[in-house]
Amino acid sequence: MSQTPNDPAGTTHQFQNFASQAQPQKSGPNVGLIVGVLGVVAVVAIVVVAVMALG
Incomplete structure (x- = not known):
């Protein structure tokens, strides 16, 4: 069973579609x-202050 590779740079149109679908990373x-x-x-x-107050 052979699969065709998904190469988004195959044509300009395919690359433009790929680039427009890519989600920008939040920095x-x-x-x-x-x-x-x-x-x-x-x-x-709060726990530290409570322990110090009781001790």
């Missing part, structure tokens, strides 16, 4: 990850 930071890390840091800080 900015992931906001969800930053919010999650800040949440974890806040919880750890």
Whole structure:
């Protein structure tokens, strides 16, 4: 069973279609990850303050 290779540079028209379908990569930071890390840091800080207050 042979498959034909998918070469988007085969013709100019095929390449233009391929380039227009490509999604641009986001170079900015992931906001969800930053919010999650800040949440974890806040919880750890609260626990540390509670342990120090009880100890």
